[in-house]
Amino acid sequence: xxxxxVFSLLGLGLLFALIRxxxxxxxxDKVVSLDTxxxxxxxxxxxxxxxxxxxxxxxxxxxxxxLAFLETVVxxxxxxxxxxxxx
Amino acid sequence: xxxLATFIVLFVVYLFLAGFTVYELILGGIVSAALTVIxxxxxxxxxxxxxxIKLVKFIFIYLxxxxxxxxxxxxxxxxxxxxxxxxxxxGIVKIKTNLQGDFGKLALANSITLTPGTLSIDxxxxxxxxxxxxxxxxxxxxxxxxxxxxxxxxxxxxxx
Amino acid sequence: xxNLIAFVLSVALGVLMVLSLTNNDWFAxxxxxxxxxxxxxxxxDKDVTGNPGEIIxxxxxxxxxxAANIVTSxxxxxxxxxxxxxxxxxxxxxxxxxxxxNSQDKNKRLALNFKPNFMLRVGSRALFAxxxxxxxxxxxxxxxxxxxxxxxxxxxxxxxxxxxxxxxQFRTKxxxxxxxxxxxxxxxxxxxxxxxxxxxxxxxxxxxxxxVGDLLSAGVxxxxxxxxxxKVGSEIAGIIDNFLTEEEVSL
Amino acid sequence: xxxxxxxxxxxxxLFFLLGGLGILRMPDTFNRIQAGTKATTLGSFSILIxxxxxxxxxxxxIIIIIVFIVISNxxxxxxxxxxxxxxxxxxxxxxxxxxxxxxxxxxxx
Numbered sequence: 354x355x356x357x358x359v360f361s362l363l364g365l366g367l368l369f370a371l372i373r374x375x376x377x378x379x380x381x382d383k384v385v386s387l388d389t390x391x392x393x394x395x396x397x398x399x400x401x402x403x404x405x406x407x408x409x410x411x412x413x414x415x416x417x418x419x420l421a422f423l424e425t426v427v428x429x430x431x432x433x434x435x436x437x438x439x440x
Numbered sequence: 441x442x443x444l445a446t447f448i449v450l451f452v453v454y455l456f457l458a459g460f461t462v463y464e465l466i467l468g469g470i471v472s473a474a475l476t477v478i479x480x481x482x483x484x485x486x487x488x489x490x491x492x493i494k495l496v497k498f499i500f501i502y503l504x505x506x507x508x509x510x511x512x513x514x515x516x517x518x519x520x521x522x523x524x525x526x527x528x529x530x531g532i533v534k535i536k537t538n539l540q541g542d543f544g545k546l547a548l549a550n551s552i553t554l555t556p557g558t559l560s561i562d563x564x565x566x567x568x569x570x571x572x573x574x575x576x577x578x579x580x581x582x583x584x585x586x587x588x589x590x591x592x593x594x595x596x597x598x599x600x
Numbered sequence: 601x602x603n604l605i606a607f608v609l610s611v612a613l614g615v616l617m618v619l620s621l622t623n624n625d626w627f628a629x630x631x632x633x634x635x636x637x638x639x640x641x642x643x644x645d646k647d648v649t650g651n652p653g654e655i656i657x658x659x660x661x662x663x664x665x666x667a668a669n670i671v672t673s674x675x676x677x678x679x680x681x682x683x684x685x686x687x688x689x690x691x692x693x694x695x696x697x698x699x700x701x702n703s704q705d706k707n708k709r710l711a712l713n714f715k716p717n718f719m720l721r722v723g724s725r726a727l728f729a730x731x732x733x734x735x736x737x738x739x740x741x742x743x744x745x746x747x748x749x750x751x752x753x754x755x756x757x758x759x760x761x762x763x764x765x766x767x768x769q770f771r772t773k774x775x776x777x778x779x780x781x782x783x784x785x786x787x788x789x790x791x792x793x794x795x796x797x798x799x800x801x802x803x804x805x806x807x808x809x810x811x812v813g814d815l816l817s818a819g820v821x822x823x824x825x826x827x828x829x830x831k832v833g834s835e836i837a838g839i840i841d842n843f844l845t846e847e848e849v850s851l
Numbered sequence: 852x853x854x855x856x857x858x859x860x861x862x863x864x865l866f867f868l869l870g871g872l873g874i875l876r877m878p879d880t881f882n883r884i885q886a887g888t889k890a891t892t893l894g895s896f897s898i899l900i901x902x903x904x905x906x907x908x909x910x911x912x913i914i915i916i917i918v919f920i921v922i923s924n925x926x927x928x929x930x931x932x933x934x935x936x937x938x939x940x941x942x943x944x945x946x947x948x949x950x951x952x953x954x955x956x957x958x959x960x
Contacts, residue, residue: 355857359898362864369871373883381935385883388927389874392891393867395920396898400860402909403902409745411912415457416738416747416755418919419731423758425927426720430765433934446729453733456911458741463815471736479732482763482770483725510896513889514866521873521886530881542722549719553925554892559885560925561932563718571881571932717933723926730919 356404363400366393380435384428391421445487447476484542494598502594509555509590516556520573531575534567537592544595551591659811667743667818675748676821676828680803683824684788687831691785694835701842709771709845716766724766731759739829743818749825753832760837764844774841777834784831791820791827852904859901866894880935888928895920 367390374386395414402410450472458464520526539545549560549568557573667673675683735755742748763770795804810817873886896917903913 355860359860359864362861362868366864366867366869366871369868369875373871373874379880379935381880381931381938382883384931385880385887385928386874388931389870389887389891392887392895392920392924393871395916396863396867396895399895399898399902399916403860403905406906408906408909408912411909411916412457412738412745412747415734415912415916415919416751418916418923419734419755420758422727422919422923422927423762426724426762426765426930429927429930429934430716432931433937435938449729450733453730453915454737456915457734457737459911461815467740467815471740472733475732475736479729483729485726485729510889510893514869514893517873517886517889518869521869521876526876526878528878528882530879543726546719546722546726549929550723550922550925553929554889554921557885559881559888559932560719560929561936562929571885573882573885717930719926719929723922727919727923727926730915 356400359400360397363393363397367397381432384425384432387428388421388425391417391424395421441487442485443476443480445485446480446483447472448487449483449485450475450479497598502598505590505594506551506554509551513554513556527574529574530571532561532569532571533575534569537566537568539566539592539595544598548591548595551595555591656812667821668812669743669746669748671746672743672748672821672825673818676742676824677805677818680792680824683828684792684803687785687788687828690832690835691781694781694839697839697842701845709769716768720766724762728759728763731762732756735759735829735833739826740822741815742825742829743821744815749828750832752825753829753834754836756829756833757836757840761840764840771845772837772841774838777838777841780834781831781838784827784834788824788827788831791824795820856901856904859897859904863894863896863898863901866890866897870894881932884928884932884935888924892920892924 370386370390370393374383374390377383377386395418398410398414398417402408402414451468454468454472455464458468520528537545537548539548545563545568549563552558552560552568552570559571561569561571563569667677732755735752735758737752738745738747738755739749739752742752760772763772792803795806796802798806805819805821807819809819867890870887870890873890874883877883877886899913899917903910
């Protein structure tokens with residue numbers, strides 16, 4: 354029961370981040386929404402670990418966190434280099 | 441000393457990930473020692489004899505303040521997001537800090553990002569550039585008192 | 601003259617091919633293949649009913665293949681020769697990138713016209729250790745948890761990518777990467793040859809397999825995965841370095 | 852123990868929802884970064900603590916994930932903020948801008 358509640362909250366968060374990702378007027382808005390999206394996905398993976406009682410999912414969560422951080426940094430450096438790419 | 445600090449960080453990360461069994465201890469020790477020799481140029485961890493005291497201070501004095509501020513920050517965000525007309529008065533302000541070490545400044549900047557209504561954009565020398573939702577202070581001193589004072593007092597005791 | 605020789609040679613080759621395909625014991629008629637000749641008899645004899653029992657994590661000892669992760673047991677044990685080919689493909693592509701992007705020995709870092717953020721520069725030095733150690737953990741536990749040599753090597757390379765992005769003066773020792781890559785690749789082949797010597801075929805598992813779920817189990821699989829991880833990590837790090845450097849113009 | 856876990860899980864879900872809503876509703880990029888970073892940091896914190904209450908033997912991996920997220924999330928958002936500022940996408944509603952007043956030698960492009 355509690356799992357349904359938490360998963361639906363996370364799903365709504367994902368939906369809002371996705372709407373901003375599609376709408377986002379500039380490139381950095383899209384990067385920000387992607388960052389938030391990734392963090393919520395980490396939450397979903399941790400919830401799955403809790404649901405299936407299997408701590409191998411935590412390995413996946415930490416690897417996903419690392420890759421999400423790298424993705425944010427790479428995109429930030431890309432946006433930083435392009436002076437007018439942000440329109 | 442630098443070697444010891446790097447070794448401890450690598451070893452602790454490995455053990456936390458892998459668990460505390462005998463084989464893991466031996467293997468993690470070997471791997472961390474080997475990596476320490478290679479990596480010591482690229483990382484700048486340092487340690488001294490006061491480290492346990494600093495760690496205890498960090499956990500028992502800094503963390504509660506930090507978590508409390510994080511909670512307040514989220515309630516602030518919630519208040520802003522859920523109000524029908526979002527109240528904003530944004531600006532980028534510059535504040536000075538007295539902290540010297542790189543890690544001290546990093547911890548200060550991270551804490552500022554996670555406290556109500558502020559987001560640190562960049563650090564240059566001893567000045568932090570901070571985007572704040574609501575510019576209240578008229579000059580640098582007032583901003584500093586409002587934004588970074590509570591953390592700087594605590595972090596100053598930990599990171600010198 | 602040259603054309604004529606080439607023509608004669610290719611016709612002769614074609615005739616040989618057709619002859620060998622139509623009238624040969626090794627290439628049987630369609631539908632008449634004898635599998636026992638082509639696949640090892642022990643694999644044919646094996647079936648589901650001959651299973652000695654359940655495999656229980658942490659209790660079963662000395663199974664045929666000790667890896668708890670079934671993908672690992674297929675990739676690095678049953679189809680290890682295939683994996684050797686994959687690693688070689690990666691090596692060749694890294695070599696191609698190196699040939700295309702920098703033909704000289706002396707290279708300097710590509711100059712970017714914007715400085716990295718202070719927080720990123722300091723924080724990456726701290727996060728680097730966590731990312732690298734996670735990569736090492738993924739490699740060392742490839743036979744127990746999801747992951748293995750390829751993702752772990754990629755994570756090691758991405759920790760180096762983080763340092764490259766966060767510090768505009770940073771350079772790694774590319775020579776060391778090349779050396780590591782070569783050593784890891786040749787050790788992989790040496791382990792295969794040891795399998796041929798000590799057991800029956802190339803890349804066979806010749807170490808005892810231990811209890812399923814222990815760190816020291818699955819025989820040769822962890823060793824092979826460590827080598828694959830080192831090789832993949834050094835190759836991808838070398839590719840990143842190639843992309844971020846430029847030839848030093850010496851006039 | 853399980854009750855505490857449930858409470859933390861629901862709080863975490865609420866803050867993640869708040870993060871998504873903040874990303875959607877805030878009017879300019881810097882405010883979106885602020886809302887997203889704060890809400891997702893506390894949300895992941897809270898969900899991880901809830902899972903740790905439900906499964907106490909996983910505490911060490913969870914500590915590693917929390918430490919990584921708490922260090923990396925502000926750094927990532929500050930990198931995006933700097934990049935946004937530099938790429939000529941300054942929101943026009945700033946009432947004060949000290950970053951523009953700093954020395955010219957840093958603005959090398």
